[in-house]
Amino acid sequence: MEEEEEPHLPLDIIYKIPEYISDPVSLARVASSSKLWRSIIKETAFLDGLMTRHLDHDFTSSLLLGFFYQDNAEAPDHLWQHHRDKNRCLAPSFMPTSELLPFAGCKEGYSPTSPLSLGNFIQGINSTLNFYEPVASQDSFLVLCHHSKDAEGDPKPDVVCVCNPLTGKVFHLPGLPYKPPHHYALLVTDDINLDGRMTQSFRLVALWNIGKKFIYVYYCSKSRAWWRPAGFPDLMAGLFLVSSSPAAASHGAIHWICGCWKSLAPSHVVTLHVDGEELLYLELPSEAKRNKTPLLANSADGGLLLLLMKGLHMSVWKHKGTGTGNWVRSETIDMTSSLPMRVLKMHASAKIRLEIFRGKSGVVVLWIEGEGLFTFSLGDRSMRKIDNEHVTKKYRFCPYEIDWLSCLAVTNLVSDGLLSLDTEREKAQCRWTSLVADNIPKSR
Numbered sequence: 001m002e003e004e005e006e007p008h009l010p011l012d013i014i015y016k017i018p019e020y021i022s023d024p025v026s027l028a029r030v031a032s033s034s035k036l037w038r039s040i041i042k043e044t045a046f047l048d049g050l051m052t053r054h055l056d057h058d059f060t061s062s063l064l065l066g067f068f069y070q071d072n073a074e075a076p077d078h079l080w081q082h083h084r085d086k087n088r089c090l091a092p093s094f095m096p097t098s099e100l101l102p103f104a105g106c107k108e109g110y111s112p113t114s115p116l117s118l119g120n121f122i123q124g125i126n127s128t129l130n131f132y133e134p135v136a137s138q139d140s141f142l143v144l145c146h147h148s149k150d151a152e153g154d155p156k157p158d159v160v161c162v163c164n165p166l167t168g169k170v171f172h173l174p175g176l177p178y179k180p181p182h183h184y185a186l187l188v189t190d191d192i193n194l195d196g197r198m199t200q201s202f203r204l205v206a207l208w209n210i211g212k213k214f215i216y217v218y219y220c221s222k223s224r225a226w227w228r229p230a231g232f233p234d235l236m237a238g239l240f241l242v243s244s245s246p247a248a249a250s251h252g253a254i255h256w257i258c259g260c261w262k263s264l265a266p267s268h269v270v271t272l273h274v275d276g277e278e279l280l281y282l283e284l285p286s287e288a289k290r291n292k293t294p295l296l297a298n299s300a301d302g303g304l305l306l307l308l309m310k311g312l313h314m315s316v317w318k319h320k321g322t323g324t325g326n327w328v329r330s331e332t333i334d335m336t337s338s339l340p341m342r343v344l345k346m347h348a349s350a351k352i353r354l355e356i357f358r359g360k361s362g363v364v365v366l367w368i369e370g371e372g373l374f375t376f377s378l379g380d381r382s383m384r385k386i387d388n389e390h391v392t393k394k395y396r397f398c399p400y401e402i403d404w405l406s407c408l409a410v411t412n413l414v415s416d417g418l419l420s421l422d423t424e425r426e427k428a429q430c431r432w433t434s435l436v437a438d439n440i441p442k443s444r
Contacts, residue, residue, distance in 0.1 A: 015040060026062075059362025059379035060300075065435045066096040067386070068118070068134040068142055069397045091118045091129040092144065094165075094400070096435065097363070100384040103338070103374060121165040121431045132161070134398035138186040138249060140166045141202055142400065147180060155180050162186070162204060162221075166402060168431055173204070173219050176226065181206040181216075185249040187274065188403075205254060205274060209241050214272060214279065233279040235270065242266060246356065250298035257284075257296060265289050269296065269304065285317060285327040297359030305359045309352060312336050312344070314364070316378065331378075338383040340371050358401050365399070400435075 018041055021027045031041045040046060070092055094116045118129065129144060136143040146159040158180050163170040185205045207216040212235040217228045235241070238261055245257040245266075253273050258281075260267040267289055269282040288294045288308055295307040299318065306317040306327070315332045336344060343350045351369035358364075362378035365386075373386040 018046065059360070059377070061361050061363060061377045061379040061382075063403070064097055064358055064361035064363045064399055064401045066094055066098075066400050067397060068092045068094050068137070068400055070133045092132065092134045092142075092396075093117055094120070094435075095386070097375065097384070100375065100386060103340075103383040103385045118163075118165065121435065122163060122168050122170060129161075133396040135396055136184045136186045136204075137398045137400055138202075139188040139200070139401070139403040140164050141186055141188055141200075142398065143184055143186055143204060145184065158206075160184075160204065160219075162202060165400070166431060166435060171221060174224075174226065176206060176217075178206070178208075178217070181208050182243075183207045183209070183247060185247050185254045187218075187249055187252055187254075189252075203274065205249075207254075207272075209235075212237070216272070216274070218274060229277045231277055233272070233277060235279065236268075236281060238262065239268060239270070241270070244293070245295060248296040248298050248304070248359070251302045255296050255298075255304060257294060263289075266291065266294055282319065285329075287315070287329075288317070293354050295354045295357040295364075297357040299359045305357070307354060307357045307364065309354050312339065312350070312352075314376075333378070333381070335376075338376065338381065340368065343368055343371065356397070356399055358399050360403075361399075361401050363399065363401075365397075 014036070018027065018030060018037070021030065027041065031038045096116075131148075132144040132146045134142055135145045141162055141164050144161050144163065148156045148159075150156050157176050157178060160173045160176060161170060162173065183206075185207065187203045187205065189201050189203075191199050191201050201221045203218045203220050205216055205218040207214060209215075213232050214235065215232045217226050219226050235258070239258040240261055242257045242259050248255045252275055253271050255269055255271050257266050258268045258270045259265060266284055268284060271280045271282065272278075273280065282304075284294070284306070287310075288306060291308045291310065293309065297305045297307065299305050304319040306319070308315045308317070312335045313332055314335055316330050317327050318330045320326045320328055339350075339352075343352070353367045354364065355367050355373070356365035364376045364378065366374045366376055368374060371385075375384045375386065376382070
């Protein structure tokens, strides 16, 4: 639709149409097509309704734009030893989800698309991010970390930066004055400026689990400094942190799965409230205690989701309220129609492991022995093969899940001309189209 054209429909119908669009990418394209649609979508009443609509437990698969990872084929041994070759770029690569073809149970027809570099979204950043690995992501932000060693072979403090590939912003953090942490977690907060505009701030938490003690510091994007709490909480006696289970972070809290030393099985969810400097515990449902690889995620409303795999069936659990026993099984999925035929024939002996779970998009990353990595969407039940020989479990592999605020912010930059220079507006358009691997109407 041309920018100067208006839809030939009654206004009451026009105002109703965006209410039936639940996909953020599609909504951004609608907002980019004309000033009328854009004015409707930017209205406070519509945005409030949109937020309410997405505070249920439905998954929006298009929120996951793709995966950032460090390509294991780009770094020969001599380059790792000397770190001097500036002609070879080792900045993280990106694979858009939309370019992964649905898996049809055979090895033909995989997507041959070459991965993109982070420099496709943030101009001039490649040469400064050699040897950086993606270590965490949350709500459009991506954490990149450079690990190195001193002359004696001991680990040096990490060098860390946080960027937003969707908006092109890069935050170079001051050096972390400690040895490399065991975990990084990112907490993103929506803020309201004095003029009423929504912005985002973040805290990057670096955490060491030493014995029973949780030692952590965090960097605040508002104060632009690292902060150390007055005290550190201890883990409950008899429990240990399950290192193979990724953390889920949201709303100022970080959640991990803990096991019981007595049974050596998952038993609790431990939650670190960063501001409160305390640990809270939530007992897992009995089904999870008999499972080796449960995964945690945060839902759109900030609640906890638990994903279990038993045989060829996947189950999703939701925790409601604050009580220990308030786990509810929301759905059970029979995977037999999605898995490779060879795996179905093996049945009980098939080895399937849950690797990553994102609660807003509902996308799960699975590792299947003999087949590799796959994505499975809880929203539309689609299965996709991650057909890239350079992506392995050995290397950092971060899903890139966006949020509504950044999505609409980029729409404004591209469509409303809020960027002063055409060249900058064009860069914003290129970032957006590269990340979603599709085209939206160009502004006029």
